[in-house]
Amino acid sequence: MVVVIKKMLLMYYLKYSGVLGYFFKKALYNRYKYYFHPQKTETLFTPMNRKTIAYIACSIDGFIAKPGDDLSFLDKMQVEGEDYGYKAFTDRVDTVILGNNTYQWVMKQVNEFPHANKETFVITRQEQPSQGRVHFYTGDLQKLILNLKSKPGGNVFIDGGGRTISELLKLRCLDEIHLFLVPILLGEGTRLFQGNYPEQALELFETRSFSSGMVSVKYRVVKAQVESH
Numbered sequence: 656m657v658v659v660i661k662k663m664l665l666m667y668y669l670k671y672s673g674v675l676g677y678f679f680k681k682a683l684y685n686r687y688k689y690y691f692h693p694q695k696t697e698t699l700f701t702p703m704n705r706k707t708i709a710y711i712a713c714s715i716d717g718f719i720a721k722p723g724d725d726l727s728f729l730d731k732m733q734v735e736g737e738d739y740g741y742k743a744f745t746d747r748v749d750t751v752i753l754g755n756n757t758y759q760w761v762m763k764q765v766n767e768f769p770h771a772n773k774e775t776f777v778i779t780r781q782e783q784p785s786q787g788r789v790h791f792y793t794g795d796l797q798k799l800i801l802n803l804k805s806k807p808g809g810n811v812f813i814d815g816g817g818r819t820i821s822e823l824l825k826l827r828c829l830d831e832i833h834l835f836l837v838p839i840l841l842g843e844g845t846r847l848f849q850g851n852y853p854e855q856a857l858e859l860f861e862t863r864s865f866s867s868g869m870v871s872v873k874y875r876v877v878k879a880q881v882e883s884h
């Protein structure tokens with residue numbers, strides 16, 4: 656009995672103290688640090704490597720809609736046989752997040768929500784019952800992203816609009832920005848980037864130009880690593 660207890664104490668000592676213990680604790684801390692210190696952790700805990708990706712078109716001067724939710728400036732970009740990589744992008748997506756203004760705009764254009772086969776969260780302050788897989792989310796946006804990232808799944812399509820994308824930037828919850836620049840200056844409307852978020856470096860990983868004059872630029876948001884103790 657004494658021998659067994661001695662062995663257990665030795666195992667405990669080796670595991671939780673000394674060099675082995677240091678690495679064990681560090682690995683444990685790194686894995687769960689978001690839950691210990693969410694306010695200090697600048698990167699989200701992403702064991703499943705699901706990415707939150709804003710995929711959106713805007714004018715050269717940074718507007719996603721003209722006043723009155725007018726998106727007619729996108730009409731000229733519709734070219735037969737060109738989907739700007741949209742299908743390939745959405746094939747890797749199983750969850751959609753969009754702000755209520757964008758959802759309302761979409762529902763005015765169509766009878767059925769186009770992403771009805773994907774889990775969808777409409778960000779709003781107004782409680783409403785879910786409609787199929789479309790959920791009206793009134794909770795904490797960061798918790799929603801954390802929850803999605805803690806589960807296996809595909810990428811998360813951040814459909815817009817500007818307010819929602821800016822809120823996610825404020826929370827450092829955006830992993831990639833796929834921007835489709837429309838060759839037009841609108842002068843006024845809804846801004847894509849509405850400010851009030853911390854500085855975040857971007858890493859360019861793809862550019863493409865299209866016969867319509869559209870240019871796509873894809874960026875990764877560089878996540879600042881916070882030193883663990």
Ligand SMILES: NC(=O)c1ccc[n+]([C@@H]2O[C@H](COP(=O)([O-])OP(=O)(O)OC[C@H]3O[C@@H](n4cnc5c(N)ncnc54)[C@H](OP(=O)(O)O)[C@@H]3O)[C@@H](O)[C@H]2O)c1
Pocket residue numbers: 710711712713718719720723724725726753754755756757758760761778779780781796814815816817818819820822845
């Ligand atoms: N060019 C493009 O590719 C493109 C893509 C998407 C959208 N758009 C356009 O962009 C416009 C909409 O953009 P937007 O910036 O006005 O709005 P948005 O981001 O679509 O929606 C804003 C709404 O989302 C809710 N919301 C956002 N953040 C929240 C938070 N942290 N907590 C609680 N609720 C939150 C609020 O809804 P409640 O008021 O219900 O509380 C808020 O009024 C539309 O005209 C749309 O057609 C263009």
